[in-house]
Amino acid sequence: MAESSAVPTESDAALERGITKLFAVLLAGEYAAYTRLIAESAMAPDIASRVAIARMASAEMGHFDLLAAQLEARGGDPIKAIGDYVDVFDRYHGATNPKSWYEAMIKAYIGDGLAADFYLELAHMLPDDARAVVEGVMAETGNSAFAIAQVRGKLAAEPVLRGPLTLWGRRLLGEAITHAQWVLAAEDDVTDLLFQGTGDLQAVSRFFDSVSDRHAQRMADLGLA
Amino acid sequence: MAESSAVPTESDAALERGITKLFAVLLAGEYAAYTRLIAESAMAPDIASRVAIARMASAEMGHFDLLAAQLEARGGDPIKAIGDYVDVFDRYHGATNPKSWYEAMIKAYIGDGLAADFYLELAHMLPDDARAVVEGVMAETGNSAFAIAQVRGKLAAEPVLRGPLTLWGRRLLGEAITHAQWVLAAEDDVTDLLFQGTGDLQAVSRFFDSVSDRHAQRMADLGLA
Numbered sequence: 001m002a003e004s005s006a007v008p009t010e011s012d013a014a015l016e017r018g019i020t021k022l023f024a025v026l027l028a029g030e031y032a033a034y035t036r037l038i039a040e041s042a043m044a045p046d047i048a049s050r051v052a053i054a055r056m057a058s059a060e061m062g063h064f065d066l067l068a069a070q071l072e073a074r075g076g077d078p079i080k081a082i083g084d085y086v087d088v089f090d091r092y093h094g095a096t097n098p099k100s101w102y103e104a105m106i107k108a109y110i111g112d113g114l115a116a117d118f119y120l121e122l123a124h125m126l127p128d129d130a131r132a133v134v135e136g137v138m139a140e141t142g143n144s145a146f147a148i149a150q151v152r153g154k155l156a157a158e159p160v161l162r163g164p165l166t167l168w169g170r171r172l173l174g175e176a177i178t179h180a181q182w183v184l185a186a187e188d189d190v191t192d193l194l195f196q197g198t199g200d201l202q203a204v205s206r207f208f209d210s211v212s213d214r215h216a217q218r219m220a221d222l223g224l225a
Numbered sequence: 226m227a228e229s230s231a232v233p234t235e236s237d238a239a240l241e242r243g244i245t246k247l248f249a250v251l252l253a254g255e256y257a258a259y260t261r262l263i264a265e266s267a268m269a270p271d272i273a274s275r276v277a278i279a280r281m282a283s284a285e286m287g288h289f290d291l292l293a294a295q296l297e298a299r300g301g302d303p304i305k306a307i308g309d310y311v312d313v314f315d316r317y318h319g320a321t322n323p324k325s326w327y328e329a330m331i332k333a334y335i336g337d338g339l340a341a342d343f344y345l346e347l348a349h350m351l352p353d354d355a356r357a358v359v360e361g362v363m364a365e366t367g368n369s370a371f372a373i374a375q376v377r378g379k380l381a382a383e384p385v386l387r388g389p390l391t392l393w394g395r396r397l398l399g400e401a402i403t404h405a406q407w408v409l410a411a412e413d414d415v416t417d418l419l420f421q422g423t424g425d426l427q428a429v430s431r432f433f434d435s436v437s438d439r440h441a442q443r444m445a446d447l448g449l450a
Contacts, residue, residue, distance in 0.1 A: 034279060038263050048304045051289075054259060058286040061279050079273045 018193030019130045020074045022122070024081035025183060025190060026137065027067040031082050032089030033111070034060040040104040049101065052146045056108060063137045070133050088186075092179035096172055102154045102161070103168050106222060109147040110172045113218045117211045118180070125193065144221075151222045166224040173215045177208055243418030244355045245299045247347070249306035250408060250415060251362065252292040256307050257314030258336070259285040265329040274326065277371045281333060288362045295358050313411075317404040321397055327379045327386070328393050331447060334372040335397045338443045342436045343405070350418065369446075377448045391449040398440045402433055 037057040044050040068078035098104040119138040123131045155162055184191045184204065191204075219225070262282040269275040293303040323329040344363040348356045380387055409416045409429065416429075444450070 031276070031279075035275075038266070041263070047307050050260075051256070051304065051307070054256075054286050055290070058283040061283040064276075065280070079276065082272050082276070 014189065014192065015127070016074075018189040019126065020071065020076055021187060021189045022130075022193060023067050023071045023074070023133070024076055025085050025187065026134075027064060027071060027078055027081050028085035029089050029115070030060050030064040030067060030137075032086050032093060033115075034064065036093045037108070040098060040107075043098070043101040043104055045101055049150070053104075053108075066133065066137055085183075088179055088183050091182075092175055095175050095179075098168075102151055102165060105147040105150045106165060106169050106224075107172055109144055109151070109222060110169055110215070110218055111176070112144065113214065114173070114176045114211065117214055121207055121210075148221055151224075155223045162224065165222075166219070169219050169222065169224050173212065177211070239414065239417065240352070241299075243414040244351065245296065245301050246412060246414045247355075247418060248292050248296045248299070248358070249301055250310050250412065251359075252289060252296060252303055252306050253310035254314050254340070255285050255289040255292060255362075257311050257318060258340075259289065261318045262333070265323060265326075265332075268323070268326040268329055270326055274375070278329075278333075291358065291362055310408075313404055313408050316407075317400055320400050320404075323393075327376055327390060330372040330375045331390060331394050331449075332397055334369055334376070334447060335394055335440070335443055336401070337369065338439065339398070339401045339436065342439055346432055346435075373446055380448045387449065390447075391444070394444050394447065394449050398437065402436070 034057050037053055037060065041050060041053040041057065044053055064078075071078055071081060096107060098107050116138055119134050123134050123138070126134060151165070155165070259282050262278055262285065266275060266278040266282070269278055289303075296303055296306060321332060323332050341363055344359050348359045348363070351359060376390070380390070
């Protein structure tokens with residue numbers, strides 16, 4: 001990092017650029033997640049569910065604020081970041097528009113999990129200060145118990161839904177990987193940042209493989225085979 | 226309070242009942258405010274405005290969570306509290322449905338201010354522990370600067386709106402007082418709690434007079450005469 005040597009090198013500058021851009025991308029993702037949860041809250045079947053989804057949405061705004069403060073400290077503009085990066089997240093959400101409350105709950109749980117995988121993968125490739133930010137954002141995700149209870153309760157009452165909801169859960173993974181690759185393809189600075197530590201172009205595909213394994217566990221958590 | 230004497234008296238029990246009910250009413254109010262801000266966010270003219278209203282909505286959920294924890298600690302049920310008390314707040318919001326983003330901003334600022342007046346009036350009539358809760362809820366309201374800037378900017382660009390927006394701001398006060406009186410009329414425990422300290426039936430009308438004075442100042446803050 002720049003602080004550790006008297007004269008910042010080109011690679012220091014590239015690292016700083018990559019981190020700033022990464023925070024901008026993550027912030028746009030939190031904003032998109034908030035916006036979608038708000039839209040999906042209209043499907044909530046009762047007051048308890050509306051409160052639960054409101055808490056999830058507010059947690060996303062908490063992450064957003066954390067990233068906004070960091071981005072501003074680095075000279076970035078949170079509003080511009082949304083304008084620059086929200087489209088790819090909106091495309092993901094548009095391609096995975098839940099048709100029922102239970103699809104929305106599966107998406108919230110699976111999406112939170114995929115985001116946590118991504119953040120975890122990020123965290124150990126970042127310098128200490130940036131890692132602390134990403135871990136802070138990750139630490140707060142956790143309305144999982146509610147989503148699991150909702151989905152398992154529904155499956156117990158209507159076992160016939162297991163098939164279609166399992167397909168839905170699988171589709172979410174495919175769409176998430178597709179859209180994440182679009183981000184990586186478009187943002188070299190971010191890709192370099194994420195995979196520099198490995199010095200290995202196959203690191204990207206190994207990352208997506210490990211995400212698939214963890215996705216299978218989350219499907220089992222929800223009672224989907 | 227019950228803790229301060231060996232045998233709880235009937236008035237201790239009434240006080241505890243009043244405080245629990247008050248927290249339930251306030252919590253329903255925060256939930257209603259959140260729900261309305263979410264609905265009104267669809268009118269936001271740009272990304273910065275959408276972010277600002279999302280932050281306001283999340284702040285309401287923060288207050289909601291604070292009150293929910295207190296209510297649960299007293300044996301209450303936040304979800305039931307919403308069911309019991311949200312209607313009067315929904316009637317207020319239904320009677321003051323903004324037709325434009327600027328009406329929504331005025332309502333957010335005026336509504337936040339009226340809530341703060343009410344909380345302040347409450348705070349000094351409550352025992353220490355309950356007062357700390359109410360002050361905690363009050364302390365976090367504060368997205369005022371954004372609303373003021375939005376309304377003043379619009380008035381500078383379109384001075385012809387000053388008349389209709391002033392009428393709108395006045396109507397908000399009238400509706401808030403009407404609906405607050407409905408709550409007080411329906412909930413004797415809460416009314417007793419609020420005005421016991423004064424031993425004076427005119428205290429209610431003096432409270433509403435002082436609210437009117439502060440409302441006039443807030444109208445001036447917004448550039449409305």
